[in-house]
Amino acid sequence: MSSIQYTKKIALIDCNSFYVSCERLFNPKIRKKPVVVLSNNDGCIVSRSNEAKALGIKMGEPYFKAKDIIIKNNVQVFSSNYSLYGDLSRRVMRTLKRFNADIEVYSIDEAFMDLSNFSDDEVLNVGQEIRSTVLQWTGIPTSIGIAKTKTLSKVANHIAKKKKSGVTNFIGVENIDPLLEKVDINDVWGVGRQLTKFYHKNGIYNAKQLKNKSNTWIKKNSNVLGSRTAMELRGISCIDLEKTESKRKSCVVSRSFGQRIEKYQELREAVASYCLNASEKIRSESLIAKSITVFIRTSPFQSRFGYYSNSKTVDFPIATNNSIEIVKTALTTLESIFKNGYRYQKAGVILSNLSESANGKNLFSSEKDEKISCLMRSIDNTNYRYGRSSISLASAGVQKRWNMKREYSSKIDTSDFYCLPKIMT
DNA sequence: TCTGGGGTCCTAGGACCC
DNA sequence: TCTGGGGTCCTAGGACCC
Numbered sequence: 308m309s310s311i312q313y314t315k316k317i318a319l320i321d322c323n324s325f326y327v328s329c330e331r332l333f334n335p336k337i338r339k340k341p342v343v344v345l346s347n348n349d350g351c352i353v354s355r356s357n358e359a360k361a362l363g364i365k366m367g368e369p370y371f372k373a374k375d376i377i378i379k380n381n382v383q384v385f386s387s388n389y390s391l392y393g394d395l396s397r398r399v400m401r402t403l404k405r406f407n408a409d410i411e412v413y414s415i416d417e418a419f420m421d422l423s424n425f426s427d428d429e430v431l432n433v434g435q436e437i438r439s440t441v442l443q444w445t446g447i448p449t450s451i452g453i454a455k456t457k458t459l460s461k462v463a464n465h466i467a468k469k470k471k472s473g474v475t476n477f478i479g480v481e482n483i484d485p486l487l488e489k490v491d492i493n494d495v496w497g498v499g500r501q502l503t504k505f506y507h508k509n510g511i512y513n514a515k516q517l518k519n520k521s522n523t524w525i526k527k528n529s530n531v532l533g534s535r536t537a538m539e540l541r542g543i544s545c546i547d548l549e550k551t552e553s554k555r556k557s558c559v560v561s562r563s564f565g566q567r568i569e570k571y572q573e574l575r576e577a578v579a580s581y582c583l584n585a586s587e588k589i590r591s592e593s594l595i596a597k598s599i600t601v602f603i604r605t606s607p608f609q610s611r612f613g614y615y616s617n618s619k620t621v622d623f624p625i626a627t628n629n630s631i632e633i634v635k636t637a638l639t640t641l642e643s644i645f646k647n648g649y650r651y652q653k654a655g656v657i658l659s660n661l662s663e664s665a666n667g668k669n670l671f672s673s674e675k676d677e678k679i680s681c682l683m684r685s686i687d688n689t690n691y692r693y694g695r696s697s698i699s700l701a702s703a704g705v706q707k708r709w710n711m712k713r714e715y716s717s718k719i720d721t722s723d724f725y726c727l728p729k730i731m732t
Numbered sequence: 733t734c735t736g737g738g739g740t741c742c743t744a745g746g747a748c749c750c
Numbered sequence: 751t752c753t754g755g756g757g758t759c760c761t762a763g764g765a766c767c768c
Binding site: 353413414415416417496497498499500501502532620 | 760761764765766767768
Binding site: 345346347348349351353367368369370371372374387389414501530532555556557558559560561562563602605606608652653655657711 | 737
């Protein structure tokens with residue numbers, strides 16, 4: 308009889324084809340059919356059902372390039388609906404927290420969970436229970452990988468995705484080398500395009516080969532992140548779970564336009580409108596920004612019209628989250644980088660150097676500031692109640708020809724009363 | 733015709749100081 | 751007027767993630 312083993316165990320729970328699964332939840336007719344979800348502006352394919360993957364449709368592929376396959380195979384297409392996905396994501400995470408409140412929500416569709424409290428023998432069953440509970444309570448299918456480190460749990464998850472049971476456990480497995488050997492180097496967490504190129508050049512094609520490469524070699528030839536990945540593959544934990552939600556350090560709002568913009572005035576409207584969005588976001592998290600970056604660019608794919616891309620960062624005299632001031636600063640910044648005669652494709656603003664607002668007060672606070680923060684609060688409340696941009700600034704425009712394309716929206720909004728499905732009697 | 737958006741972290745190199 | 755090198759801090763850009 309062996310004694311009960313309690314080693315470090317990390318689970319990675321990852322929703323399968325998350326956006327597609329969300330759309331399927333409200334549309335049972337597309338359950339067994341090939342389905343894809345498009346990025347903003349209906350630009351790229353960002354989520355694919357297994358049936359769509361089997362047709363050879365690639366992740367991140369531009370929609371227009373895959374259109375032939377899509378039409379020929381009657382693939383169901385959806386514009387992305389982020390308020391729906393966000394809502395369902397919160398339901399999944401809430402369900403996971405029933406098993407362990409200290410999870411790290413890593414992205415909209417995945418979370419790390421510490422399972423060290425369970426014995427080595429129990430952990431596979433726990434994984435299966437998590438999976439079936441999430442499926443039953445939210446309708447979202449998941450895959451779960453369990454291992455000693457985050458990187459290994461990612462690998463295990465990768466394998467679990469291809470299994471019917473949906474759970475892969477490395478804990479207690481004597482030798483995982485034969486499994487690692489089957490994992491391409493570019494499927495390892497932390498190895499992107501550039502590193503893949505570099506590793507290939509040096510004869511490293513799979514996870515096992517990276518695991519067995521010496522640390523000094525990796526550190527000398529890439530950087531600390533590379534060697535950390537290798538250590539984690541060896542089962543030595545270098546990346547901790549981040550259980551507390553840390554405050555973000557920057558806030559980006561940027562969009563590609565529905566159609567190309569040439570007029571300065573329209574660019575101004577777009578930038579102003581992104582500023583309103585961004586400042587509302589940071590206000591809702593009680594943050595203030597010390598600096599702002601404005602950037603504009605033409606399409607990098609249409610050089611025949613000439614390419615222009617520029618950005619500029621400026622500091623506010625005093626950190627702020629005041630929409631009016633942020634818009635004003637952004638527009639003067641835009642003026643300094645705008646060049647006539649280009650077909651602009653995208654613009655954005657980045658609020659950075661964020662910190663917690665001390666209730667809007669500073670050394671120079673005045674009665675005027677009080678009034679402004681009061682005004683911001685009422686704008687936020689109104690927009691929350693009656694929909695975003697019920698109240699806006701004139702500079703953000705009314706026509707908005709530059710707004711995104713969303714031709715295939717499912718129009719499901721779990722947070723909007725008017726979008727509830729109707730049942731006819 | 734049509735190619736996403738929002739983050740974090742690391743590093744090289746410049747500016748500045750002594 | 752000539753000239754050195756080392757340390758720190760900041761920033762832009764790149765790589766990575768989903």
